[in-house]
Amino acid sequence: xxxxxxxxxxIQGRGEFVRLALEDAGADYIDVARGGDAGTAAMFALINGxxxxxxxxxxxxxxxxxxxxxxxxxxxHYLGPRIGLAPDDDASRLFLLQVQLTVTDFIxxxxxxxxxxxxxxxxxxxxxxxxxxxxxxIELRLxxxxxxxxxxxxxxxxxxxxxxxxxxYADLSMFQLVQGLRYAFPNxxxxxxxxxxxxxxxxxxxxxRPRLKAYLASERRIPFNEMGIFRKYPVLDA
Amino acid sequence: xxxxxxxxxxIQGRGEFVRLALEDAGADYIDVARGGDAGTAAMFALINGxxxxxxxxxxxxxxxxxxxxxxxxxxxHYLGPRIGLAPDDDASRLFLLQVQLTVTDFIxxxxxxxxxxxxxxxxxxxxxxxxxxxxxxIELRLxxxxxxxxxxxxxxxxxxxxxxxxxxYADLSMFQLVQGLRYAFPNxxxxxxxxxxxxxxxxxxxxxRPRLKAYLASERRIPFNEMGIFRKYPVLDA
Numbered sequence: 001x002x003x004x005x006x007x008x009x010x011i012q013g014r015g016e017f018v019r020l021a022l023e024d025a026g027a028d029y030i031d032v033a034r035g036g037d038a039g040t041a042a043m044f045a046l047i048n049g050x051x052x053x054x055x056x057x058x059x060x061x062x063x064x065x066x067x068x069x070x071x072x073x074x075x076x077h078y079l080g081p082r083i084g085l086a087p088d089d090d091a092s093r094l095f096l097l098q099v100q101l102t103v104t105d106f107i108x109x110x111x112x113x114x115x116x117x118x119x120x121x122x123x124x125x126x127x128x129x130x131x132x133x134x135x136x137x138i139e140l141r142l143x144x145x146x147x148x149x150x151x152x153x154x155x156x157x158x159x160x161x162x163x164x165x166x167x168x169y170a171d172l173s174m175f176q177l178v179q180g181l182r183y184a185f186p187n188x189x190x191x192x193x194x195x196x197x198x199x200x201x202x203x204x205x206x207x208x209r210p211r212l213k214a215y216l217a218s219e220r221r222i223p224f225n226e227m228g229i230f231r232k233y234p235v236l237d238a
Numbered sequence: 239x240x241x242x243x244x245x246x247x248x249i250q251g252r253g254e255f256v257r258l259a260l261e262d263a264g265a266d267y268i269d270v271a272r273g274g275d276a277g278t279a280a281m282f283a284l285i286n287g288x289x290x291x292x293x294x295x296x297x298x299x300x301x302x303x304x305x306x307x308x309x310x311x312x313x314x315h316y317l318g319p320r321i322g323l324a325p326d327d328d329a330s331r332l333f334l335l336q337v338q339l340t341v342t343d344f345i346x347x348x349x350x351x352x353x354x355x356x357x358x359x360x361x362x363x364x365x366x367x368x369x370x371x372x373x374x375x376i377e378l379r380l381x382x383x384x385x386x387x388x389x390x391x392x393x394x395x396x397x398x399x400x401x402x403x404x405x406x407y408a409d410l411s412m413f414q415l416v417q418g419l420r421y422a423f424p425n426x427x428x429x430x431x432x433x434x435x436x437x438x439x440x441x442x443x444x445x446x447r448p449r450l451k452a453y454l455a456s457e458r459r460i461p462f463n464e465m466g467i468f469r470k471y472p473v474l475d476a
Contacts, residue, residue, distance in 0.1 A: 118374035136356035
């Protein structure tokens with residue numbers, strides 16, 4: 001039975017971290033909400049339906065038989081060992097989850113550069129706050145997070161990956177971070193990319209993995225746009 | 239060997255969710271950074287030391303023998319089964335982690351009411367943005383999250399807890415959320431408390447648990463203050 005991924009149909013967003021894992025693994029899955037209005041309705045029925053025993057708070061979530069699993073990092077923690085994208089030992093799996101949760105925090109900071117005050121207000125309504133938030137993000141948060149991930153790569157004795165000697169879901173997340181930062185902050189990120197040689201090399205290696213390369217060239221990869229986490233607003237890219 | 243918890247010595251913050259679990263379980267632990275300057279130095283040595291194989295990004299983190307585990311929800315996911323605060327089956331443990339990660343998201347939203355633009359700026363430098371952020375938080379995010387947790391309690395067929403028939407670490411987190419919201423938003427939260435009868439009943443039950451009650455009355459419980467997640471700024475409490 002295929003995995004069923006439930007996420008918004010028109011953005012990469014948090015769901016993309018799960019899509020990358022499923023695609024790289026060649027897993028059999030259905031991207032339910034991309035199946036049209038009925039798919040989107042099925043997604044909201046699982047969030048709002050009164051007969052769902054353990055409903056998710058928000059997309060993305062994954063259905064695997066009787067299991068309904070929400071929260072991006074939790075989904076990847078569950079999926080990783082099943083699709084060959086996590087190490088075998090429990091200590092490594094916890095470390096991988098820890099890194100992915102740090103990605104979650106970073107993504108929230110990235111999102112909040114364009115929506116610092118409230119997600120319920122338009123970008124245009126909070127643009128002055130966003131300019132200051134983005135400047136502080138570029139100055140402090142971006143180097144702190146990216147420096148951390150670079151350090152993790154440097155400390156791994158087994159190879160050029162986040163954890164152990166092979167690719168895991170966290171490596172795919174590193175790829176996505178580089179892609180997204182290049183999209184959202186082309187000027188600011190270009191200035192500092194050379195500080196993260198291991199991350200860039202990992203990004204380049206991931207991009208050449210056959211199944212992922214095919215995915216990225218396909219219509220299944222939704223282009224970056226101004227509805228997701230990473231948004232190209234030149235006014236925020238100093 | 240006692241667990242070693244590493245977290246800032248003068249705030250409840252994210253570390254408090256781990257402290258509550260350790261205290262309620264009667265676990266043998268050391269709150270390292272509260273042991274004075276040497277404890278704080280030991281904490282930063284684990285973050286910044288060049289010989290740490292898998293360094294954390296930030297506190298809180300827990301050391302258990304060879305294991306060094308960061309990210310609040312990850313720590314609780316690890317600790318829960320070891321200290322009797324998680325169910326036995328894997329599906330329930332994943333659900334518990336999912337709920338705790340939703341707590342993580344909620345806490346970030348709560349924190350960002352007083353620091354919407356950047357943590358590196360003073361509250362006073364972003365007070366106008368904070369007023370708007372807090373108003374939107376009270377209007378939209380607070381009821382969305384608290385309504386979700388109330389729903390989870392209502393859907394649990396086994397009892398009045400988040401998951402299964404007994405107390406888990408997520409129930410202790412619900413207690414802490416109610417405590418914190420009462421502290422930070424005494425006016426706004428008082429107006430809506432009656433919408434969450436199960437959460438309030440759970441809070442009251444947790445507060446009476448003998449070990450937790452003793453902890454809350456002790457000097458080990460750091461009082462809420464204006465350096466943590468929950469801050470009492472009347473200007474933000476409409």
